[in-house]
Amino acid sequence: MSSAPVFTVTRTATPATAEGRAAAASAPFGTAFTDHWARATWNAAEGWHGHRIEALAPMSLHPAATVLHYGQQVFEGLKAYRWSDGSIHLFRPERNAARLAQSAERMALPPVPEETFLAACEQLLAVEQEWVPDAPETSLYLRPTLMGTAADLGVHPSPEVEFFVLAAPVGAYFAGGVKPVSIWVAQDFHRAGPGGTGQAKTAGNYAASLLPQQQAVENGCDQVLFLDGRQNRYVEELGGMNVMAVYGDGAVVTPRLTGTILPGVTRSSVLDLLRAQGRDVVETDLALDDLRHDIASGDIVELFACGTAAVITPIGRLKAPEFEVTVGDGGAGALTMGLRSQLTDIQYGRAEDPFGWVTTVS
Numbered sequence: 001m002s003s004a005p006v007f008t009v010t011r012t013a014t015p016a017t018a019e020g021r022a023a024a025a026s027a028p029f030g031t032a033f034t035d036h037w038a039r040a041t042w043n044a045a046e047g048w049h050g051h052r053i054e055a056l057a058p059m060s061l062h063p064a065a066t067v068l069h070y071g072q073q074v075f076e077g078l079k080a081y082r083w084s085d086g087s088i089h090l091f092r093p094e095r096n097a098a099r100l101a102q103s104a105e106r107m108a109l110p111p112v113p114e115e116t117f118l119a120a121c122e123q124l125l126a127v128e129q130e131w132v133p134d135a136p137e138t139s140l141y142l143r144p145t146l147m148g149t150a151a152d153l154g155v156h157p158s159p160e161v162e163f164f165v166l167a168a169p170v171g172a173y174f175a176g177g178v179k180p181v182s183i184w185v186a187q188d189f190h191r192a193g194p195g196g197t198g199q200a201k202t203a204g205n206y207a208a209s210l211l212p213q214q215q216a217v218e219n220g221c222d223q224v225l226f227l228d229g230r231q232n233r234y235v236e237e238l239g240g241m242n243v244m245a246v247y248g249d250g251a252v253v254t255p256r257l258t259g260t261i262l263p264g265v266t267r268s269s270v271l272d273l274l275r276a277q278g279r280d281v282v283e284t285d286l287a288l289d290d291l292r293h294d295i296a297s298g299d300i301v302e303l304f305a306c307g308t309a310a311v312i313t314p315i316g317r318l319k320a321p322e323f324e325v326t327v328g329d330g331g332a333g334a335l336t337m338g339l340r341s342q343l344t345d346i347q348y349g350r351a352e353d354p355f356g357w358v359t360t361v362s
């Protein structure tokens, strides 16, 4: 393994004030950013070069850049947490590094070496320490991104690529905080198909989810649930989160990773926590008909979504044109909220980390 690169730091002449940072932390999710970003550039001749941290500013991109026309882009999302002693920590960042590399491979982008990914996050955090908020449930969200930038309308992988990491102080993902959300089952739309890009974290998957997500909102729901593209029968995931169902006997069922579902870091962590509790955890094909039936019969007592941004969020209602079912009494379930506490206690250093998931940054 090669050694971690050093990102040359050029600080902004106009950093935000303490008041500016505080205002940013209470802005809607992902709309306010820190003073700096980390960047590196790739081309075939030089490989990765130009590792730098500099003032965040609009970037110059040729209008023919590959990413703008053919969506050659992959990204990640992870959070830095401030503990009560002031120290700063990342949660399983090597998982995000590995997933970015897998996504990059699918999108014919050069992989960012793990040590470069980690160095970009950690060195940016060193510069932006003051931006990691300390209020409950807040964190500094990191958005590593990789994209093809060559001015070239030919449909082929870009010979020039840019990697960058943005940082945004964030609070709760859903405006209402932690309360049960309602889910709309996508009609006639799929986010992924066999052999497609479903398990890659790439822009196009999210572009495809925007219209169904809009329809979810029009139908009074917070998020959209996608079914498999082959049979339109099996539950896959939400627009930006994985999903799990809790049965009355304590077993937890979640869709298996078929290649069309994003393998969530939170999903994997939750499965580990559940297995450590001695629970029966089943990764399988979960038919919408069964889900709906088992919710209506009361066999499924809790349903929840999980992902970095929203952590673990209870689902209170599942809706489609032909049915609407309420999960349990529609409130937040005990297992869901207990898991949420267990996970956030590890992330915020309030509990032991028996799995070795936490990386100390400073």
Ligand SMILES: Cc1ncc(COP(=O)(O)O)c(C=O)c1O
Pocket: 077, 237, 238, 239, 240, 241, 242, 262, 263, 264, 265, 266, 267, 306, 307, 308, 309
């Ligand atoms: C489509 C989709 N599924 C699932 C997840 C959850 O993944 P993670 O737990 O790694 O954040 C995300 C968020 O990254 C996502 O965008």
